[in-house]
Amino acid sequence: MFLEEYDVIVVGAGHAGSEAAAAAANMGCSTLLVTMSLQNIAQMSCNPAMGGIAKGQIVREIDALGGYSGIVTDKTAIQFKMLNKSKGPAMWSPRAQSDRMRFAEEWRLMLEGTKNLDFYQEMVKGLIIENGCIRGVKTSLGLEIKGKTVVLTNGTFLNGLIHIGEKQFGGGRAGEGAAYGITEDLVKAGFTAGRMKTGTPPRVDGRSLDYSKMIEQPGDVNPDKFSYLDTTKPLVEQRSCFMTYTSEEVHNQLREGFDRSPMFNGRIKSLGPRYCPSIEDKINRFADKDRHQLFVEPEGWNTVEVYVNGFSTSLPEDVQFKALRSVAGFENVKFFRPGYAIEYDYFPPTQLKHTLETKLVEGLYFAGQINGTTGYEEAASQGLMAGINAALKVQEKDPFILKRNEAYIGVLIDDLITKGTEEPYRMFTSRAEYRTLLRQDNADFRLTPRSFEIGLASETRLRRMEKKRDESDAFVNFFRETSLTVDEANPVLIEKESAPIVQSDKMFKIFSRPQIELEDILKFEKVTNYIAAHNLDREVVEQAEVQVKYSGYIEKEKNNADKLNRLEDVKIPADFDYDKIKSLSYEAREKMKKIRPVTISQASRISGVSPADVSVLLIHMGR
Incomplete structure (x- = not known):
């Protein structure tokens, strides 16, 4: 049934497990992906979206390294937005709504098309550990599968317990059973375990909603995409999301169920995500607020199922239903399924090395929610890094570690293993001290060459990055070398309420003014002629704009990073x-x-x- 011994065994096929398996297999390792359900590979357990503030940067980094998340998102997106465009480019964060069913399907098809990758559906209930080294896994049927390395990506399944009001039952996700046995083996091996909690909102029937009472939230007029490859294209057609609000009436109806809430009656003892609280937690903690936003998100192109973002809850289903029917546009709502909370085992990540290999058991790696994180993107990036490092270990090569000034992924992993976490960890731009360097637009510059060196990023990806880099550098040099006359520059400067020039000056200096934006730069004939002559695409033009406008900040941050990196030596x-x-x-x-x-x-x-x-x-x- 199996190879005599696999190079890498990946347990769990969520976002972390899928990226881990793809990375190890693409690096030439014989890889086995073991999951409890092959029908639920890369399932979007919570909201049907990828990216967002800081998370979008992570997806771009995964793509730049040769991972699959960006490609899958582009192929299955139904809406795209660049968030924080009113702020500097260090804050710009791509986000896409996805078709939930197509997302999982595309992930499975991509994995099935990956060489060196085998699949097996069954529960892993134990680990084979000998003399402090991992030797393989044990399944619920009593099978022993040998592996040189093992990557655990168990998500919320380890001893998972689902809560809906006063009801509770074992499960790793709605409709799926929990996983038992692995925690116990790890604790026997000397690991410290803990419990965390997360939750999800009810899913409802979009045909029962009145969208005329909500605020439409369309995608970008000129949508971008995640992957740097040309194999995916920006959306031509998009689906809108909608926004509505809770009210004091809704809050009062929710409060009526607080005595039956597992959060407030002591049934749930673990901590949930601070930055994605349940609706009952929000109205309890922010009692001065008379309303909260709800985002109404379609689950796909052709389904009527809708995700109610902002209404995560573990209250009894009758309380959820009554309160949601008091929300504008939800007066006749029909439920597909109620919201619920789930508690699960995790292992404080201070027990890991920077490679995500455990300190106690050689060859054993942890990635995703088992490390105390929350979010598809955080999980996928850890899975990618664990898969890479498991492969490199088998190949007896140096580990692959990203520093804090190289990637948000580096910040994430360093935070986890250096500081640990007692609540679900979520990435924010504020966690990265070098965020001007770690922009979403330059992830390929930062990471593709490094990934190519270890045999993951393809030569096609590298050559495309080099072409983009060379073209943007040449465009910036054009700005440095080319001047604008008083007559050329001043009409635009005066229009933008920026001080006019008194003599000819270099484009670089003029364009670096904060009032001058890309649309202003494109008003100059010299610029448009250069773009046309060199056939530059929008990606190159935007990259050059960022380098011109923020060159001082970028240089200062590079110097600070260089000083601190001396301590890394x-x-x-x-x-x-x-x-x-x-x-x-x-x-x-x-x-x-x-x-x-x-x-x-x-x-x-x-x-x-x-x-x-x-x-x-x-x-x-x-x-």
Whole structure:
């Protein structure tokens, strides 16, 4: 039934597992993807969307590295928006509504078309661990499958418990059973486990809604896409989302069910996502607010099922139904299924290395919600990195680690293993200190060459990136070398209420003014002639604009990153004895003994380690 031994076994086929399996297989490793249901590969368990603030940057990074998420999203999108366009480009974040059924189907088809990848449907109930090394997995049928490395991407399935009001039952997702046995094996091996909670809103029948009472939310007029490859195209047709609001009446009806809420009666003891709270949590925590936004999101092109974003809840189904019928546009709503909360096991990620390999068991990797994260994008990026590093380990090559100034993925993983998390971790642009460098538009510049070096990104992808980079650099140099006369520049400058020039000046200097936008730059004949002569596409033009307008900020951030990266070069031995350094604070000693930072830079980011502690370490190591 199976190979004698696989290079990589991936357990779970959600977003993390799918990316892990694809990466390992595409790097030439014999890979087995084991899942409880092959019909639910890459299922969108919660909202039918990819991307968003900071999350969109992650999807672009996955694509730049050679992952599948961006391609699948482009092929199955029903709407595209670039968020935060009113702010600087470091904040621009792509987001797409997806067709839920087509998204899962496209993922499966892409995986089935991937060489070196086998599939098997069954529950993994245990791990084969010998002498501190992973040797394979055990299934519910008693089969033992041998593997040199194993990547666990179990999502919300480990001892999953679903809550709807006072009812609770085992499950990893609505309509699917929980997974048992893996947690127990890991705890026996010495791992620390915890519990987390997440929730989801009710799904409703779109035919029962009155959209005339809601605010339409259309996609962008000129939609972009996620993947840098030419194999996907921007949307020509889009479906609108809609927005409506709760009210004080809705809140009062929800409050009537609080005594039966598992959140408030003590049944749920674990922490849920801070930045995506349930509706009952919102009206409890923000009692001064008389209404909250609800986003009405279609689940696909041809289905009537609708996702009610913002109404996540674990209240009894009758309370959910009564309250939702008081929302404008939902007066005659029909439910497809109620919302619910789910508790599941996770493993504090301080037990991992930067490669996502566990410190306790060699060859065992964790990715996704098992590490305490929330979100498809966060999970997919971890799966990609775990799959890459599992493959590199089998191939006896150096690990692949992204620094904080190289990718949001680097920030995510460093935050998890250095700081840990006690609540579901979600990525935000504010978590990245180098966000001007980590823009969504330049992920291919940052990451495709590195991925090509390890054998994941294709040569086609690399050559396309190089062409885009060369064309945008040449366009920027054109701005540096070409001047505008007073007569050419001033009409546009005066129109934009920017100080007119008194003598000819370089385009670069004029275009770097904050008042001048791309549409203004394209008013100059010299610019449009250059674009036409060199057949530049919009992607290249926008890239050049960003480099011109934000060159000062970008250069400053690069310098700051270079200074801090010097601390990355100061390695700390794996067996370093912190107890011998009496001048370290007690808290710093305890935290560093637990996390075992690899470099001085990582040590400096541990909560409780002060600058004075870092100085002591540097002096002790001859710096």
